[in-house]
Amino acid sequence: MTAEAPEEPTIGSKVGRGAVWSLLNTVVLRLGTLIAGIVLARILTPADYGVFAVALVAMTLLQAFNELGVSLALVRWERDVREFAPTAMTIAVGFSVALYGAVWFAAPAFCELMGSPDAVGVMRVLCLAVIFDGVAVVPATILNREFLQRTRFLCDAAAFVVVTSVTISLAATGSGPMSFAIGQIAGNLVSVTAYLLLCPVKVRPGWDAGIARDLVKFGLPLAAASLLVLSVTNVDKIVVGSMTDAVALGLYVMAFNQSSLPLQVFSEAARRVSLAGFSRLVHDKRQLEEALARGVGLLMAASVPVCALLACYAGPMLHVVYGGQWTPAAIALQVLAALGLLRILLFIGYDLLVALDGNRVLVGLQGLWLAAILPALIVGTQVDGIRGAAIAQVVVAAVVVVPAFAWVIRRRGIRLLPSLLACRRPFAGGLLVVASALAVREMFDSSLAQLLIGGLVAAALYFPVVYPMRALLPGRARAEVVA
Known part of the structure; x- marks a missing residue:
């Protein structure tokens, strides 16, 4: 035989x-x-x-x-x-x-x-x-x-x-x-x-x-x-550097780097395989939608609590981990944490459009982003320093760029509702994390206590909410997008 x-x-x-x-x-x-x-x-x-x-x-x-x-x-x-x-x-x-x-x-x-x-x-x-x-x-x-x-x-x-x-x-x-x-x-x-x-x-x-x-x-x-x-x-570093000084730029860079941690850890790992995976599914849009929703849901499940904790405990984290000289960066990090979450969605959208041969459209979208962010940064930095620059970043991303990417992807015949529904549990858990942080910071004055107790409480509240999403992990039985 x-x-x-x-x-x-x-x-x-x-x-x-x-x-x-x-x-x-x-x-x-x-x-x-x-x-x-x-x-x-x-x-x-x-x-x-x-x-x-x-x-x-x-x-x-x-x-x-x-x-x-x-x-x-x-x-x-x-x-x-x-x-x-x-x-x-x-x-x-x-x-x-x-x-x-x-x-x-x-x-x-x-x-x-x-x-x-x-x-x-x-x-x-x-x-x-x-x-x-x-x-x-x-x-x-x-x-x-x-x-x-x-x-x-x-x-x-x-x-x-x-x-x-x-x-x-x-x-x-x-x-x-x-x-x-x-x-x-x-x-x-x-x-x-x-x-x-x-x-x-x-x-x-x-x-x-x-x-x-x-x-x-x-x-x-x-x-x-x-x-x-x-x-x-x-461009934010260029604007902040040219309008302030090396110390302010250093503080802003520290805040921006911390806000980018979820993107660097979770999104960049996914991107190493997402483009190749999307490219092999472009001929079956229903499977592509399912893969997109599964990926977005998992990325949000991993990223939302980190971004929420960064926003809520920016000052205590910088003081305990990096030292008192970096605490002034908290005013920017509290805002930039939201930008980190938005950038994860935009990077996945970027790879999806590459797979769909949307190369020229991407140039237009990025041009739109740059055209909107430059004047906003100049005004924001002039009015409120590094915090103003951070606010400008988040407003432009949320109000201009994310809706533009969503519109273009939808025009390519890809439904985004499954991806949106896949984010329900992470966003609900994120609200619990924020609420718990407000309570913890009221109860404890010590930065170290806030970090330790706040982290434990956040994990206890968030994990049960997103645990059913484990069915979306690679290698497990195929499940519905919405757990």
């Missing part, structure tokens, strides 16, 4: 396993980053953070555009990746090197505009990461495309150990904001090496003019949209 060949893993099982490893990767590394950040915050000052933020804004914007969107083509195209990976690497590396050359000469003017002329050296060192990113983007994307998140975890973990150890060591010896830059570059060197060695496709630079045209034609609108996305998420 002939033995049956082992069954090919289904897309669903690959996505499920990929999601688990991606979540483990993100949670473990973000937890480590959080711990390292706490150590560094107690060594460095808000002014040091402000100087580093100037360099980080430049690097982040460059990395949005340095590979011209070819990484998304690697995920989206169904062709054999070995046919176009060499050309994609050549485009990414070549353009990254050219961008870094421009940055080297533009650094003094940019830092002067940001009100931090001392950031020039930090910016020139940190932006070397753009070149490393150009080399790494193709093998790293192939790992995601093949759902090899376990391998990606090993690469990222090795880089994290190097970044953390180098950065803390340099900060402790008085290197100030330069410690961030040198530590990041050391970690980039490790991650690039690991990606190249462990990628299942051995990628080397190559060139095919026809493939290059196709890659740029497909990826350029997405790169423009990504640049606009990151412009939207960084």
Whole structure:
């Protein structure tokens, strides 16, 4: 009797396993980053953070555009990746090197505009990461495309150990904001090496003019949209930095980073598999709606309590965890916690529109966001400093951007009611968390007591509300979207 060949893993099982490893990767590394950040915050000052933020804004914007969107083509195209990976690497590396050359000469003017002329050296060192990113983007994307998140975890973990150890060591010896830059570059060197060695496709630079045209034609609108996305998420630092000083910018960056924790931990883990998963379901809109609702429901179940706790215990958390010098950032964090939740929804919407070939529409949506947020930030910062900037961010996202994304997705034939219904339990639980926080803060004056007791009470109230949603987890029996 002939033995049956082992069954090919289904897309669903690959996505499920990929999601688990991606979540483990993100949670473990973000937890480590959080711990390292706490150590560094107690060594460095808000002014040091402000100087580093100037360099980080430049690097982040460059990395949005340095590979011209070819990484998304690697995920989206169904062709054999070995046919176009060499050309994609050549485009990414070549353009990254050219961008870094421009940055080297533009650094003094940019830092002067940001009100931090001392950031020039930090910016020139940190932006070397753009070149490393150009080399790494193709093998790293192939790992995601093949759902090899376990391998990606090993690469990222090795880089994290190097970044953390180098950065803390340099900060402790008085290197100030330069410690961030040198530590990041050391970690980039490790991650690039690991990606190249462990990628299942051995990628080397190559060139095919026809493939290059196709890659740029497909990826350029997405790169423009990504640049606009990151412009939207960084224009606040530019406005705050140019209208205040390095200390205020450092406090604002601390608040913004804390509000981004749910996005970084939960949403980024999901995004490593969401685009590939959505792309394989575009021909069955009912299944796509179901997958979207399941993903949104789970993300909200994980993110809502974290955002609620950040908003309600911003001051006590900053004082206990990071030190008294960071407590003034609470006035911004209380507001930005809501922005963190909205950004999770918008990032999922972004990936959905990419899967639906909504590249040009995304450019328009991000342009709308940028056009609305810039004047709002200027007015908000002028009127109320970093808190005014935070309020401007939330108002524009809630009133302009989220409704615009929802309208476009609905026009593509995707019903959003199932996703909305999937959020009922998380939002109900979130209201309980907020109510409990108001009571706890009235009863206890100690910051530490508020954090410990408030966290326990919140967990006791929230968990029973969302526990039925466990049926939506990958690998469990298929359930209705609304538990």
